[in-house]
Amino acid sequence: MNKIEISTVIYSGENALDRLSHFENHNVFIVADPFIIKSKMIELIEKQLKKGNNKWTSFSDILPDPPIENVVAGVEEIAQFEPDLIIAIGGGSAIDAAKAMKEFASRIYKYEDLPLIAIPTTSGTGSEVTSFSVITDSEKGVKYPLVSNSLLPEEAILDTNLVKTVPKQITADTGLDTLTHAIEAYVAKNANDFSDAFAEKAIHLVFENLVDAYNDGENALAREKMHHASTMAGIAFNIAGLGINHSIAHSCGAKFKISHGRLNAILMPSVIAFNAGIQGNTNIDLKPAAAKYAQLSRLLGLPATNNASGTRSLIKEIKRLKSNLNIEESFKEFHVEYTASILEEIAQLSLQDSCTTTNPTHTETENIITILRELM
Ligand SMILES: NC(=O)c1ccc[n+]([C@@H]2O[C@H](COP(=O)([O-])OP(=O)(O)OC[C@H]3O[C@@H](n4cnc5c(N)ncnc54)[C@H](O)[C@@H]3O)[C@@H](O)[C@H]2O)c1
Numbered sequence: 001m002n003k004i005e006i007s008t009v010i011y012s013g014e015n016a017l018d019r020l021s022h023f024e025n026h027n028v029f030i031v032a033d034p035f036i037i038k039s040k041m042i043e044l045i046e047k048q049l050k051k052g053n054n055k056w057t058s059f060s061d062i063l064p065d066p067p068i069e070n071v072v073a074g075v076e077e078i079a080q081f082e083p084d085l086i087i088a089i090g091g092g093s094a095i096d097a098a099k100a101m102k103e104f105a106s107r108i109y110k111y112e113d114l115p116l117i118a119i120p121t122t123s124g125t126g127s128e129v130t131s132f133s134v135i136t137d138s139e140k141g142v143k144y145p146l147v148s149n150s151l152l153p154e155e156a157i158l159d160t161n162l163v164k165t166v167p168k169q170i171t172a173d174t175g176l177d178t179l180t181h182a183i184e185a186y187v188a189k190n191a192n193d194f195s196d197a198f199a200e201k202a203i204h205l206v207f208e209n210l211v212d213a214y215n216d217g218e219n220a221l222a223r224e225k226m227h228h229a230s231t232m233a234g235i236a237f238n239i240a241g242l243g244i245n246h247s248i249a250h251s252c253g254a255k256f257k258i259s260h261g262r263l264n265a266i267l268m269p270s271v272i273a274f275n276a277g278i279q280g281n282t283n284i285d286l287k288p289a290a291a292k293y294a295q296l297s298r299l300l301g302l303p304a305t306n307n308a309s310g311t312r313s314l315i316k317e318i319k320r321l322k323s324n325l326n327i328e329e330s331f332k333e334f335h336v337e338y339t340a341s342i343l344e345e346i347a348q349l350s351l352q353d354s355c356t357t358t359n360p361t362h363t364e365t366e367n368i369i370t371i372l373r374e375l376m
Pocket residue numbers: 033034035063064065066090091092093094096121122124125126127130131132133134162163164165166167170174177260261
């Protein structure tokens with residue numbers, strides 16, 4: 001039996017931020033990416049909240065790949081301020097931090113009703129519509145994806161104007177994170193017609209718009225399409241789950257200082273080849289996932305006379321997209337430290353990661369080590 005729940009209410013399009021003016025007399029705890037304060041984008045939120053006579057305070061000590069310490073500090077501030085509404089505005093890091101703060105504050109202080117409104121300012125994670133929050137234990141060098149329905153934001157506001165300032169490199173990284181979400185969801189064990197529909201649309205939108213958004217950040221249409229793609233990919237993987245691309249990215253993310261999206265992008269061609277059971281021009285042991293990858297190639301108009309050639313076409317197209325976005329093909333350029341024991345640890349952590357449970361192809365420690373060694 002499949003349960004398909006898409007419960008976050010989405011406001012999008014011109015003036016989507018007006019939604020905030022409908023809240024009246026609330027105590028609002030705003031979790032904001034530091035960029036949102038520095039760039040004064042926060043004033044757009046404050047202007048709307050003022051209309052409804054709301055009170056607010058802002059927490060903006062958010063680091064990328066938010067560490068546990070960010071969450072603990074936020075929970076303490078929530079206890080003091082006693083909000084009845086949380087607004088998270090920023091990239092996936094700010095939204096994930098807010099989701100974890102809400103979760104722990106609600107559990108510890110027994111808040112029954114503390115709605116969360118997520119306003120993404122990057123087009124990548126889809127966190128505004130997912131029940132995931134990824135928190136980092138910097139001391140242990142481990143990233144933990146928390147998964148619970150209680151982490152789902154009640155509302156998401158998609159305003160394209162907020163993403164126009166995203167720099168080129170972050171546009172590329174986050175856009176490829178979206179592509180990874182959609183492709184992983186498409187082949188995931190729990191994929192179904194509903195998640196496929198969102199994943200297919202998101203994949204089309206990425207291939208059609210990411211390079212344009214990268215080349216010209218002011219291209220409103222490309223930005224809008226990428227913003228929608230990110231949320232759609234989020235809906236897809238929230239239904240279907242992800243796979244080892246994300247498990248390995250989480251495990252490497254706390255060890256190598258490379259952004260989440262870029263890690264996914266570097267890993268993606270090798271992970272697809274492994275999941276499909278192909279290597280170069282050889283079909284080692286073709287796996288069922290190859291049929292899904294080939295199906296994607298057909299949808300994208302790429303050559304796919306059989307499942308193996310279709311998978312190869314998809315990999316080639318992803319490599320072409322990455323090259324247009326100046327993304328590295330391997331970890332070589334990053335000079336990361338990778339002793340045998342570090343690779344073993346990354347592989348073990350990846351297998352324990354919750355995303356591995358929905359990967360389409362059975363994975364062992366040595367498979368992950370092989371994928372990583374090929375990219376080192
Ligand atoms: N919860 C989920 O479902 C989910 C899914 C995928 C990834 N993640 C997590 O999300 C995090 C990554 O999020 P991200 O890729 O959005 O990056 P991010 O939130 O870390 O932001 C990256 C950088 O972009 C800046 N930034 C944000 N908005 C901007 C804007 N409008 N203009 C200019 N700069 C801006 C930030 O200040 C930061 O320096 C990782 O921790 C990852 O593990 C979560």
